[in-house]
Amino acid sequence: MGEIAPGRVESVVKVAAELGVSITPVREAVMDLANLGIVEVIRNKGFRVPQLTDQDLDEIFKIRTMLEVPAMREAAEKFGDRDPEPFRLLAEDIISAAKSGDVRAFLESDRLFHKALLETLGNRRLVNTVEQLRDQARMQGLQKLADHGDLTESAVEHLEILEAITAHDGERAAALMNKHLAHSRGIWADRPESSGS
Numbered sequence: 001m002g003e004i005a006p007g008r009v010e011s012v013v014k015v016a017a018e019l020g021v022s023i024t025p026v027r028e029a030v031m032d033l034a035n036l037g038i039v040e041v042i043r044n045k046g047f048r049v050p051q052l053t054d055q056d057l058d059e060i061f062k063i064r065t066m067l068e069v070p071a072m073r074e075a076a077e078k079f080g081d082r083d084p085e086p087f088r089l090l091a092e093d094i095i096s097a098a099k100s101g102d103v104r105a106f107l108e109s110d111r112l113f114h115k116a117l118l119e120t121l122g123n124r125r126l127v128n129t130v131e132q133l134r135d136q137a138r139m140q141g142l143q144k145l146a147d148h149g150d151l152t153e154s155a156v157e158h159l160e161i162l163e164a165i166t167a168h169d170g171e172r173a174a175a176l177m178n179k180h181l182a183h184s185r186g187i188w189a190d191r192p193e194s195s196g197s
Contacts, residue, residue: 004049011046037136052137060137065181067130068118072161072177073170075120084166087116091158098151106151113158117165154183 004010016026030047033039039047050056090113097105111134118127157180164173 006049006051009042009046009048014046036132057137060133061181064130064133064137065178067126067133068114068181069174069178071118071121071126072165073174075117076165076168076170076173079120079165079168082120084162087113087162088159090116091155091162094158095152095155098155101151103151106155110158117161154180 012023012026012030016023019026030039030041034041034047038049040050041047090109093109094106094113097103097109111131114134115127115131118130157176161173161176161180164170164176
C-alpha cells in the first residue's frame, strides 16, 4: 500500500488485478487497514489513503510523546546488563540507510529499533499502540530529505538514545526521544517542526 498516493480513490478490483490475487484477500486487507485508521473505505467506490492534516499530525505526535518519552526513561532504568549490540547494529543500519538515501531500509530499521527498545519493557499493548500510530503517520517528507542527504542527522539520534539508555540515564533518554519524535511531526511529514506545544 506504500505506493498509493494519499487522497486518490483506489478500486479493490484494480489493486487485486495489479497484485495478481483474488479480490477477497485485498478486501480483507483493506478492512484491516481501515480498522487501523490507515485507509478510508469509500462505499461503492473502493478506498483511499487519507490526507493527513496538521490536526492529525499534532494528535499523533502528542500521543507518541506521552507514550514513548516516559517509556525511554523506564527503558534506561530497566536496561540492566542486557547486551546492547543488537540495538547498536539496528542503529547503525539506520545510519547506513540514511547515508545511502534508501528510504525503505531506513524506515524498516527505524521501526525495528524503536520496537525493540519498547519490547524491553514487556508491555505488548504499548508496542502495538505505538506501531499503529507509526503506521498512521506516513512519512511524506522522507524521500525529499533522502534526496538532499539530510536523513543522517535524524539517523544518528538513534545511537544517542541508545547510549543514554545503556548509561541508565533516564532523563537524557527521555529528552532525546522527545527531540527525535519531533521529526515525525515535522520534517519527516514535510511540515515545519513542532515543539509539541
